[in-house]
Amino acid sequence: MSERIGMAESKEINRRQPLLLLLILIVCCYSPWQITSAQKRITTLPGFDGPLPFSLETGYLEVDEEKGVEFFYYFIESESNPEKDPLMLWLTGGPGCSGFSGLVFEIGPLSFDLQGYRDGLPSIFYKADSWTQVGNIIFVDAPVGTGFSYSSTAEGYQTSDSQTVPQLKTFLYKWLDKHKKFKSNPLYICGDSYSGKIIPILTLEIAIDQESSHAPFNLKGYLAGNPVTSSRYDFDSRVPFAHGKGLISDELYEVTKDVNIGHILEPSCEFHSPRPDYIRIKRDEKGYYDEVPLCDSGLPLECRESRYLLSTFWANNETVRSTLGIRKGTIATWHRCNLAIPYTYDIPSSVQYHLMVTNKGYPALIYSGDHDFDIPHVGTQGWIRSLNFSIVDDWRPWYVSGQVAGFTRRYSNNLTFATVKGAGHTAPEYKPKECLEMLQRWISGASL
Structure with a gap:
């Protein structure tokens, strides 16, 4: 009797082995974030x-x-x-x-x-x-x-x-x-x-x-x-500050709206994204824009923001992400500055x-x-x-x-x-x- 029970247990164990192996692989290898080495x-x-x-x-x-x-x-x-x-x-x-x-x-x-x-x-x-x-x-x-x-x-x-x-x-x-x-x-x-x-x-x-x-x-x-x-x-x-730099009189502070606040001597460049894979670049004070394809040599060299765009192209490249060890599924699109975070x-x-x-x-x-x-x-x-x-x-x-x-x-x-x-x-x-x-x-x- 005990021998038959032992044989039955052995068969059951053998039957379960593929399932157990699968469960072990799932537990050890799966994560919704696909976590790799830290x-x-x-x-x-x-x-x-x-x-x-x-x-x-x-x-x-x-x-x-x-x-x-x-x-x-x-x-x-x-x-x-x-x-x-x-x-x-x-x-x-x-x-x-x-x-x-x-x-x-x-x-x-x-x-x-x-x-x-x-x-x-x-x-x-x-x-x-x-x-x-x-x-x-x-x-x-x-x-x-x-x-x-x-x-x-x-x-x-x-x-x-x-x-x-x-x-x-x-x-x-x-x-x-x-x-x-x-x-x-x-x-x-x-x-x-x-x-x-x-x-x-x-x-x-x-x-x-x-x-x-x-x-x-x-x-x-x-x-x-x-x-x-x-x-x-x-x-x-x-x-x-603006008054001291000769930009304005105190009464005309609003006139400085088109000055680059990052550096007052550099051009003020505004980039917008009206449609996928394109950006609009402000060209003059009347509001005229040029459309430039992303990843295109038409990026204006005089605009510091053009270099910022290059970082976006680079960090969102899949080969770059793999090299850096970025966990898949965690960040859909990398932003140099993500100003949309819910921050208090x-x-x-x-x-x-x-x-x-x-x-x-x-x-x-x-x-x-x-x-x-x-x-x-x-x-x-x-x-x-x-x-x-x-x-x-x-x-x-x-x-x-x-x-x-x-x-x-x-x-x-x-x-x-x-x-x-x-x-x-x-x-x-x-x-x-x-x-x-x-x-x-x-x-x-x-x-x-």
Whole structure:
């Protein structure tokens, strides 16, 4: 009897084996997001000729387990001394602008070849005036919905200033846990534009953790370029800025509507998408437009926005996505700046956080392009004056290659302010050489 039972059990097991194997394959291999390895080392990129001359890693880190929020990042090791050089977390503005925008248009070692573009996949080339010459830089897509960062739940996409800060702190904890060799490197929280609202708050949170526990941080300071801080200073300063630049009288402020607020000397270009695969480019003040096919050599070379379009062509290419390790089904269309994310602006001002963090002794570098009409330097100087710090080194020019690169003032509490002459929003995009020199001097402790 027991033998017959054993034979029956054996037959049943054999009958079930194909089904069990199928279930195992489904459990192990299937995910609605088709999740692959979280980190990926990249040695070549589509559009780049030859192997990359620097170390690039991409990856995802979960920053909210309950809501399934995953931040995507690009990490480039220092091209000088990665073991000793600072570790810098770079936050791009928006909110909703990808860390890739910071990488290729601002401080990273890659750039698009707009002059040589014809059609198809854009070419990219090495840029020597990169902040990776002196630092290890993490470019993160934050908040959720930015770049390739995503949520597996609808609730996860509902985000805000106050939610982004702890998620970024979680990101840093997890990133350092996976990259332990960088725990002792000097850490700087960096970024520009709207991230100026987030940077001092995140820096303060990290400072508190560092002082009260065995947190894996070696925080040394922070920097913010063309930073959003408070509408009272940022936007209310546009009239006096425009008046001071000779653009308008105070009474005629509305006349400046056709001025490029990113850089007042550059043409104002407006792109629209009236039908699939085409864009409309504004040609004159009367509202006339030219239609240009996407991925076409007709992109206007005088428009900075044309380079931004190249990043859209590049990042939405399937070969590029595969190379970067992007999880299929997570982001349908990549946007350089996704300004449609459901975001709540629940921290009206970060001025008090600048005060609290510098009171703890952490150095700060605040810089502005002096032709930026979006976040004018006069407004930034206004909120810095409101901190009532004494002046240590008064207003003076600073130089690069024997030429005036801008003007600077140093305050007590180790706060340095600098303008970058001829730069717009944001400064490194217009003056990469000068901004790299500014960074090198500041992190070394030298005066500008």
